Every structure is written in structure tokens, then in C-alpha cells.
Amino acid sequence: MEYVVLTKNNYIDIALHTFIDNIQPRKCCCFIDVDSYMTLKEMTESIKGIKEREKYSYFLISGQSICSKVLRRISSIERNACLSVYKHNIAHGKGKTYAEIVGFIESCQNLEVMTIKEIQLAKLFVKYKTIKKVSIVLNTSQKTLYTRENMMAKKLCLSGSLQLRRFINNEIMLYEINK
Numbered sequence: 001m002e003y004v005v006l007t008k009n010n011y012i013d014i015a016l017h018t019f020i021d022n023i024q025p026r027k028c029c030c031f032i033d034v035d036s037y038m039t040l041k042e043m044t045e046s047i048k049g050i051k052e053r054e055k056y057s058y059f060l061i062s063g064q065s066i067c068s069k070v071l072r073r074i075s076s077i078e079r080n081a082c083l084s085v086y087k088h089n090i091a092h093g094k095g096k097t098y099a100e101i102v103g104f105i106e107s108c109q110n111l112e113v114m115t116i117k118e119i120q121l122a123k124l125f126v127k128y129k130t131i132k133k134v135s136i137v138l139n140t141s142q143k144t145l146y147t148r149e150n151m152m153a154k155k156l157c158l159s160g161s162l163q164l165r166r167f168i169n170n171e172i173m174l175y176e177i178n179k
Contacts, residue, residue, distance in 0.1 A: 004056065006046050007033035012061075012079075019083065025090050030056040032101075034071055035063035035079065039170045040109045043067065044102060057095030066167045072157050074104045109171055113155045121148060122168045 003025065005016045012033050020029070030050065037043040047053065062068035062075035076094050077086055089095070111119050124134045131149070135142045146161070153164040 003029040008036035
């Protein structure tokens with residue numbers, strides 16, 4: 001059956017091609033190495049570049065990057081999983097559809113898991129860079145902002161404020177530039 005591997009890592013590309021040639025999946029499959037992409041927008045554009053993309057079953061391979069952590073809810077395979085897990089997920093159709101993948105990625109890009117106030121706060125974090133400056137602008141205590149920042153990180157499956165800042169800087173700044 002036909003398959004596509006989307007990765008910028010040559011080792012993963014060669015390993016997946018060899019592995020998939022040996023197991024010969026019954027469906028058309030697309031394997032996406034999430035760690036190969038710096039932003040969700042870059043990943044979405046790569047997926048949209050596939051011809052006849054609706055016929056594929058998509059398998060997200062997550063790793064340690066911030067995008068991987070954000071997409072963990074929809075990922076099919078962990079990068080460091082053993083080959084039997086890969087084989088099991090492929091054989092039992094644990095992949096996602098094109099609509100599911102792109103829909104989830106776009107909802108993460110648009111920060112749809114957050115409230116309107118949290119999105120406004122994220123934009124202020126991008127604009128002012130420090131909690132102290134944001135607290136002055138909003139006339140709010142720094143402790144409150146740290147708490148909100150941690151709640152926002154948890155909603156995106158990130159471990160803390162540093163990862164949240166990296167994610168929103170990449171995604172919001174790209175969004176603002178491409179407007």
C-alpha cells in the first residue's frame with residue numbers, strides 16, 4: 001500500500017521507510033515526525049502539500065519538542081516507542097483522518113482551548129515579554145499572572161511557563177506576521 005513519511009530527520013526517514021516496507025500496511029498511511037517542525041503552521045502546510053490527502057490514515061510521531069507536547073492528545077506513536085507499538089498501531093488502524101489532524105492543529109494554533117481572557121493574556125506576554133510589565137499594564141499581582149500562565153500551560157499539555165512562552169511566541173508571532 002502507499003505511504004508517505006513527513007520528516008526532516010534522515011535517520012527517521014530511512015528507518016520508517018525500511019520498517020513500513022517490511023510490514024506492508026493495508027491502508028494508505030502518512031507518518032508525521034512532529035519534532036521535525038518548529039511551528040504548527042509549518043506542519044500544516046507540509047500536510048496540505050500531500051496529493052490525495054483524504055485517503056491517508058495519519059500517524060503523528062511525538063517526541064520532546066513543544067509542538068509534540070501540544071499535539072500529544074492526538075499523537076498515535078511516541079518517538080521512543082518500540083517497533084511492536086508502531087506495528088500494532090498501524091495494523092489496528094490507530095491513525096487519524098486528515099480532517100481530525102488539521103482540525104486539531106488549527107484549534108491549537110488559534111489557542112481555542114483557552115478562554116478569551118487567556119488569549120488576550122498570551123498576546124500581552126508576547127508584547128511585553130515579562131510578567132512584571134504585564135502586571136503593571138493590567139494592574140494585577142504578579143502571583144495571579146504566574147498562576148494563570150501555569151493554567152494556560154496545562155491546557156496545552158506543556159510543563160511550565162517557559163514552554164508556554166516559546167509556544168505562544170512562535171505561534172502568535174507567526175499568526176500576526178501572516179495577517
